[in-house]
Amino acid sequence: MEIKIIPIRGIPIPIKPGDDIAKMICEATDEQGTPLQDGDVLVISHKIISKSRGLIHKLSDIKPSKEAMELSKSLNKPPELVELILRETNRIVRLRNGIIICETKHGFVCANAGIDISNVDGGLSAVTLPPNPDEEAFRIRESIKKMKGVDVAVIISDTHGRPFRRGQVNVAIGVAGIKPLRDRRGDNDLFGYTLKSTAIAIADEIASAAELVMGQANEGIPAVIVRGLEYQKCDESSIKDLIMTPQEDLFR
Amino acid sequence: MEIKIIPIRGIPIPIKPGDDIAKMICEATDEQGTPLQDGDVLVISHKIISKSRGLIHKLSDIKPSKEAMELSKSLNKPPELVELILRETNRIVRLRNGIIICETKHGFVCANAGIDISNVDGGLSAVTLPPNPDEEAFRIRESIKKMKGVDVAVIISDTHGRPFRRGQVNVAIGVAGIKPLRDRRGDNDLFGYTLKSTAIAIADEIASAAELVMGQANEGIPAVIVRGLEYQKCDESSIKDLIMTPQEDLFR
Incomplete structure (x- = not known):
């Protein structure tokens, strides 16, 4: 074979x-x-x-929550992206060194709830799972x-x-x-x-x-x-x- | 390609x-x-x-330490095998539900320090990495x-x-x-x-x-x-x- x-x-x-x-x-x-x-x-x-x-989510269209605003500071990510990550997340598994490991609504444990901004439109939009x-x-x-x-x-x-x-x-x-x-x-x-x-x-x-x-x-x-x-x-x-x-x- | x-x-x-x-x-x-x-x-x-x-380590040739004897009870494994696992281990990362996750001397994190008794001789001997x-x-x-x-x-x-x-x-x-x-x-x-x-x-x-x-x-x-x-x-x-x-x- x-x-x-x-x-x-x-x-x-x-x-x-x-x-x-x-x-x-x-x-x-x-x-x-x-x-x-x-x-x-x-x-x-x-x-x-x-x-x-x-x-495909245009980051400029997203209104970040207070929690996302707070988190974005330590994560060095735009608050709009953090907001999107939180919306896809069941619970945060680890949050350290600027990395956010999420349990997604599907049950996957991965960084940033599987949300990606590469290969979309140069950083303006993010794609969710x-x-x-x-x-x-x-x-x-x-x-x-x-x-x-x-x-x-x-x-x-x-x-x-x-x-x-x-x-x-x-x-x-x-x-x-x-x-x-x-x-x-x-x-x-x-x-x-x-x-x-x-x-x-x-x-x-x-x-x-x-x-x-x-x-x-x-x-x-x-x-x-x-x-x-x-x-x-x-x-x-x-x-x-x-x-x-x-x-x-x-x-x- | x-x-x-x-x-x-x-x-x-x-x-x-x-x-x-x-x-x-x-x-x-x-x-x-x-x-x-x-x-x-x-x-x-x-x-x-x-x-x-x-x-290839014949289990009957191994003399288990006191620690291995203790651990073997909760792990439902022969004490000789547990002794072999401990010898290959830098530190135990998790020990729960009868599973022992080890950091090996190489730095790998895996179950039982990578020691295996399948495909050896029917359960009498174990193979180390x-x-x-x-x-x-x-x-x-x-x-x-x-x-x-x-x-x-x-x-x-x-x-x-x-x-x-x-x-x-x-x-x-x-x-x-x-x-x-x-x-x-x-x-x-x-x-x-x-x-x-x-x-x-x-x-x-x-x-x-x-x-x-x-x-x-x-x-x-x-x-x-x-x-x-x-x-x-x-x-x-x-x-x-x-x-x-x-x-x-x-x-x-």
Whole structure:
């Protein structure tokens, strides 16, 4: 089993509100001679989804609360951006060294509630995460099924920092058609030893693999095909499988 | 740029102390018709490195300390295993719900100091991490250069759990020939906005990509070629670039 990671080039950038991402991906993959196939995993940067949904917020339109005004001083960020971050946040997990780590309304723990001002319009506007990334993944999967008759899994991705380790990695924030956690508990190893705690976050590993061709800054590759992977299909998959509750988490 | 993730089959398992991993990898890749090429990244599970170095510890040979005896009760682990974990640990970061999160002597923060009893001998022995994974990666890289005349990067990998998210992912614990962190700070995005904090842990993403074919239990694929990736070469790379100091870490 050899896996291919195929960048999807030629998606018209910038994405505008109302753009049909599934259609754009089908056209771009056909155009470049790598049409989508049954069993492909499609990894899509959340940013183009958010933009297609119009989740672009002009900072000058936002009225910061008193709390945002206060916080913005220590964070060295515009109060309007801090206000936007607070609106997307369930609770602040860490606030130190000018960094704000949030638990988002989805349950993700990440910097600035996943709000980003890069690759938008030069710093004037910010993009928020889709409120329901699973649903976005589901819709794109269904739409591709209808348009092309192929059964693909879809992963919506974002880059997150991690405790203990420097640098960000791409992770899954929404899934459709794939079980995001590959649970190995109960399987035997090569020597007959029963695995006790091995569950692999395969959707996160796929997102990371995709990032190797996606890049981050000016590559303009917002979607990637991962082809040749054996994965557990699932019609009702959810990113919730990968999100720890505060109760089971040792670091909240 | 399309990337291929090629499993290396046919490495003779189990690995025994003194086995020449570099030679085995060269033979297996030649044999399966995917000889190593300049620019390949070779990802190797730490476990075969540890075994080749004889880092296999028979639990019945270990005399647990009083501390290990005490701890073993709450952890539901054999006291000999707990003793081994403590010997590899700089400090305990979390100890809760029968889970012990350690900062290893290398600086990694992971469960059980990276000590594993799966895929060894059915539960009687445990394998510890190599004391210097960078050096192991360096030696394999040099050895392949000498044997085959090709310039490959080498990543030694292990699977780690993460705060906030369920499931483990494969990460880099040793590197040679590749800059493990791709620092994008100062680059411009597509809209001319200067990126402020984007540094991608590319070595971790490569390790995660490799895991997609490595598997965890009984696949017997302990090494993988990642081919076609553009990466920053570096003759004196170190995993230290990816390890946060306790001072910069918000979660220790």
